[in-house]
Amino acid sequence: MIVNKISLLVGGEAGAGITRSGFLFAKTCLRGGLYVFGANDYQSLIRGGHNFYTVRAEAEMVYSQADTIDLLIALNKETILLHKDELVSGAGIIYDGDQIKVTKEELARGDISFYPVPLAKIVKELEGPQIMENTVALGAAIALLDYDLELLDSVLRDTFGSETAELNIEAAKRGHSYTQEQHKGSFGYRLKKTASAGKKRIFLTGNEAIGLGALNAGCKLYAAYPMTPATSILHFLAPLDREYKMVVIQTESEIAAVNMVVGASYAGARAMTATSGGGFCLMTEGLGMAGMTETSPVIVLVQRPGPSTGLPTYSAQGDLRFAIHASQGEFPRVVIAPGNVEECFCMTIEAFNLAEKFQIPALIVSDKYLAESNGTSEPFDQNRIGIDRGNLITEYTGTEEYRRHKFTENGVSPRALPGTKGAIVRTNADEHNELGYTTEDPTLATRMADKRFMKLDALNKELENIETVKFYGPEDADATILAWGSTKGPIRDAMKFLGKEGIKVNYLQIVYLCPFPAAKVQKLLQSAKKTIIVENNQTSQLSSLIREHLLTTVDHQILKYDGRPFNPEALAQSIKGVL
């Protein structure tokens, strides 16, 4: 009997409520005190096709999805056939036996238990909508796992309006009773409430965490054009605009979004936009304008595989170099890559602070896997990072004319906002003088370019006190993994697997990619016996950054660029393969 360790997959056609039901199961586990990771896999279509959502729930922290499936909820037969080889020995399948006929022979294995439940019949009895079949299946899953049905009820109550909730609770109850009667005690996995049940942990996606970070940081304007997988930030913030007294606006294009955000930033509002690679292509000119006008937009780039439209609903890390170099000319910027939901939250706040403090654009680089997977976290500390709006002057008392681009010791000019008494605030995408008037003077042009890059020195100094890299695992290890962004989850789980086999690896997560924390990385790499890069792209862009900044090459690269994230056990095997 395996207790409090389950990997469940819900699969079916698009439009069948797959993500929703997976999410409901995940939250039911969360409320019983388990750590949960939920990941969705869907195609670029609205109906049909094959979608699935995986939930991994354990008593100890889980960082990523599991490689295998213990319990499969199949809302169509295709789901069974597509995932049969991922099932562990002793796995179970919940499906509607009236509608799906499946045999052991078809699966070509005899170690799987079938749990047919009349999903459609039960929904019909209740006169509910077809989509409710998945709730019946959830009730069945709770019964098989001998888990607490009331936890599911509470989740249903909080998710749906009262009438719909009651109908769903009844549906779950009937699925539960049927399964108890027909299949009681036959499944080898159990879930039990743990000591931390009722602990208010949070379960959220990377995009939601970025949205929360923006709210907490006082972001007052969010402008965006829908693009998967960045859209859910827009969906998250739009209904909250009234409560947080902000403006959320869907613009006519990404070009409009970035220019609007830069305009708002010039006017003095904290402003953000988000997009994926294609939209970011359109934003590059506006990004450069932010560099030139010394404004402070925060831009979230949620990567998906390219080039071009690529795999629109899948994940990749192919835009790292693009983010670092996007737009013509040279100007300082900050590029931050969070690796889990908590980092998404914290680093969004940091991005706003750094952008305003150094009057530069800040980029947060995420990807579909991080953006749309749900992770468990303790509730975020709302006051840990604070708000730092930099050298912002609300009153100008100087005797000479206010100079928006004044030369200073660290390159950062005192920032007045338009509307400030006594200050005329002028900025310019053309090269300009301190007052913001256009100039073509070679000496002034050099001086202004130098001024902008002086801010980079100041920024680098500031970053010494920020966790620009993170280090995990034993100091003395056989190998050091180097990675950035969303690979963090699978890497940390892979390290657990390797640890159990007595293989010691440590992991250096590079959080700030630009400016590159060369000194910190170099120091940590000095004792590395062997270096392995793990990255979701084809050319290992992190390797090239390391070569550029440290004049050294890494020993091995484990690269995956099929749009899917690393699975932790498979990754552990790959790491073993190069040791």
Add this chain to the structure above:
Amino acid sequence: MMVTLDDLKTPKTNTWCPGCGNFGILMAFKKALIELGLERENAVLVSGIGCHGKMVNYVNINGFHGIHGRVLPAAQGIKLANPDLTVVGFAGDADQYNEGWGHFVHAIRNNIDMTLIVHDNMVLGLTTGQATSTSQQGFKSKSTPFGVIPPMLNPIAHALVSNGSFVARGFSGDMFHLKNLMVEAIKHRGFAYIDVFQPCVSFNYLNTYDWFSQRVYKLEEEGHDVTDRKKALEKALEWGDRIPIGIFYNKERPTYHDNLPHVKDAPLTKVLTKNVDITSALKEMM
């Protein structure tokens, strides 16, 4: 404190060609600012790229000189961030009607309370003479040596059918009339748009001061009803020996901010010193 012409002067030497139609627009704008009694600190001039873009160098008020075609999103961002500011966008015909066309109709729909003034000389000037979308069919330029093939764009008509709440056309050769249009436009509650005929003395040999002077007539002198969109559209389609200037349409409708009561008394630029409480949003995640 009343603003004077002297206050609005800048140290920058004007580099427009002698006789450029932009001078009329510049002077009309300064006079409009003076007449409206706006404080320099509370007005923002946003410009794009092209000869018109230099406006930011020649008027001593807040200024944002952005990139080609993007005057409107930047200007709207500024106004959304701080509704207390008076925001006036200046764009060129290529800037707005070519590169920035997409933003044009959407800004008109949004109806954010700001003004857009388009310096329409029917040619690209700063890039030394190519056709734009308002160049007349057959217009020969460096990029169209055999004449422009498609018919010219009608931005006034587009503004009207996009539900524009203030749509006007001025002529830089009639500075006083243009100044009055600007005053009305800035006073208008909502998105106000003025297309301005502005002769390019270097690259548009066709649409000259004389050409315009012989053709333009004032809508207000012919009893045009500015609250009748259909009539306005009829007027917008007039082109040839007689071309109307003045206000085609002027009727207020709810602005973008009217639909955002939650930010009415809380400008987005209010300086925060403390993290915003997100407890209720966090609870949703439990």
